[in-house]
Amino acid sequence: MGIRLKKLKGKGTFQRGVHPPGRKEISADKKIEIMPAPGKVILPLLQNIGAPCKSIVKPKQVVELGEKIADSKEFISAAIHSPISGTVLKETTVTLPNGRHVPALPIRGEGTQLDGQNLWDRLYGGEWPKKFDGKFSPTEISDKINEGGLVGLGGAAFPTHVKIAPNPKKQVDTLLINGCECEPYLTTDYRLMVEASEAIISGSILGGIATGAKDIVICIEDNKPEAIQTMQKAAEGTDIQIAALKTKYPQGSERHLIKAVLDRIMPLGQLPADVGVAVSNVGTIAAAAGAVLRDTPLTHRVVSVTGGGIKNPKNLLVLIGTPYGDIIEYCGGLTEDAAVVTSGGPMMGFAFTDFTMPITKGTSGITVLTKKDTKKAKETACIRCGLCVDVCPVNLIPTRLATAARHRDSDLAEKYNITACMECGCCAYTCPANIPLVQLIRMGKVMVIANRKN
Ligand code: SF4
Numbered sequence: 001m002g003i004r005l006k007k008l009k010g011k012g013t014f015q016r017g018v019h020p021p022g023r024k025e026i027s028a029d030k031k032i033e034i035m036p037a038p039g040k041v042i043l044p045l046l047q048n049i050g051a052p053c054k055s056i057v058k059p060k061q062v063v064e065l066g067e068k069i070a071d072s073k074e075f076i077s078a079a080i081h082s083p084i085s086g087t088v089l090k091e092t093t094v095t096l097p098n099g100r101h102v103p104a105l106p107i108r109g110e111g112t113q114l115d116g117q118n119l120w121d122r123l124y125g126g127e128w129p130k131k132f133d134g135k136f137s138p139t140e141i142s143d144k145i146n147e148g149g150l151v152g153l154g155g156a157a158f159p160t161h162v163k164i165a166p167n168p169k170k171q172v173d174t175l176l177i178n179g180c181e182c183e184p185y186l187t188t189d190y191r192l193m194v195e196a197s198e199a200i201i202s203g204s205i206l207g208g209i210a211t212g213a214k215d216i217v218i219c220i221e222d223n224k225p226e227a228i229q230t231m232q233k234a235a236e237g238t239d240i241q242i243a244a245l246k247t248k249y250p251q252g253s254e255r256h257l258i259k260a261v262l263d264r265i266m267p268l269g270q271l272p273a274d275v276g277v278a279v280s281n282v283g284t285i286a287a288a289a290g291a292v293l294r295d296t297p298l299t300h301r302v303v304s305v306t307g308g309g310i311k312n313p314k315n316l317l318v319l320i321g322t323p324y325g326d327i328i329e330y331c332g333g334l335t336e337d338a339a340v341v342t343s344g345g346p347m348m349g350f351a352f353t354d355f356t357m358p359i360t361k362g363t364s365g366i367t368v369l370t371k372k373d374t375k376k377a378k379e380t381a382c383i384r385c386g387l388c389v390d391v392c393p394v395n396l397i398p399t400r401l402a403t404a405a406r407h408r409d410s411d412l413a414e415k416y417n418i419t420a421c422m423e424c425g426c427c428a429y430t431c432p433a434n435i436p437l438v439q440l441i442r443m444g445k446v447m448v449i450a451n452r453k454n
């Protein structure tokens with residue numbers, strides 16, 4: 001570990017995984033820019049990993065920035081708030097980059113919108129306290145986070161109040177704040193650590209109170225020295241530790257983070273709380289500070305717009321619900337050799353072609369790869385080299401999973417534990433036969449889950 005930590009047992013890394021080119025330099029130095037509000041936002045009613053929300057507004061209703069427009073009674077869900085002042089339009093359906101069709105509420109912007117520096121100041125600027133002296137109880141913190149509709153902003157979109165809520169049955173001793181951002185290209189979390197470090201520290205302390213964790217560790221890969229330095233400075237005067245971890249993909253996955261920092265093994269099918277840990281992304285915890293201290297619901301997020309196929313790469317603060325096309329246009333559009341547009345990064349993201357779709361709470365970036373980036377030799381037969389097995393961080397046998405999926409053999413796919421696959425893409429990245437292992441495994445997982453229901 002780059003920085004020695006008292007009490008922490010991990011070695012700062014994990015077994016297996018890969019080292020894809022990071023390509024962070026494309027956008028790492030671009031300061032977060034505030035994109036003006038679009039004319040219309042489209043808010044999918046499912047933006048978390050749990051239950052979908054139902055609209056609580058009517059067409060033609062006028063709403064204000066931050067007003068709740070959809071909610072769910074389910075515990076594992078997250079309310080949706082308007083990121084714009086305007087008028088609600090008729091409910092529609094959108095297809096998200098992951099292929100899911102979901103109902104959505106369009107809202108047409110009207111009047112003056114909170115913008116520029118004022119918006120930044122509301123969300124991340126100004127003073128962020130480091131001491132709370134019993135001001136908030138754990139339940140008050142998780143209730144405010146629930147009310148703000150927060151979900152994990154690193155991509156998983158798990159409702160934050162569920163992770164943060166005090167749970168007497170599963171005592172948490174350590175809160176890990178995930179600033180690894182191991183996915184190539186993306187620099188969203190990096191910029192937030194550099195530019196909004198005080199909000200991250202405030203949120204981390206509140207997260208510690210809510211979970212009951214006595215140790216709080218901010219985890220950053222060692223390819224981000226400026227972020228490590230900024231976070232160390234911001235944490236001065238607190239007990240928060242900063243862990244510099246070895247750069248390796250997928251270091252940011254919860255299971256591998258817990259192993260790297262604490263040397264605890266989270267068995268498949270279990271949650272971090274089962275091994276005494278809570279994990280939250282840096283962007284999420286900054287948003288949590290806002291929800292608790294400023295009553296700001298989750299209406300905006302930072303996205304990296306990056307890759308060789310975008311004319312002007314940027315890190316942007318955008319309204320949730322902004323169409324991808326508006327964001328791409330704001331960045332000057334696509335270059336002539338742009339080949340693949342991905343929601344997220346190249347390892348775990350989803351390629352898509354419909355730019356009218358909106359970004360959601362879980363959209364961490366837009367990566368545009370060029371023809372050169374995507375030039376791959378043709379798929380050939382498996383040569384049984386075993387490389388995919390060597391790199392799988394979950395200890396699966398990707399080649400067998402892919403074969404089972406290809407043959408639509410659900411029982412075999414179950415036998416090889418296909419649903420444990422985290423779709424990290426390490427196997428496909430390393431396969432010399434260019435077998436689309438992740439696509440096949442994704443298909444196989446759908447087949448297995450459908451089979452279980454029958
Ligand atoms: S099988 Fe799944 S978890 Fe294993 S390397 Fe491939 S995508 Fe990652």
Ligand code: SF4
Pocket residue numbers: 381382383384385386387388389398399430431432433434435
């Ligand atoms: S890496 Fe590719 S070629 Fe090698 S065993 Fe796995 S699937 Fe087969």
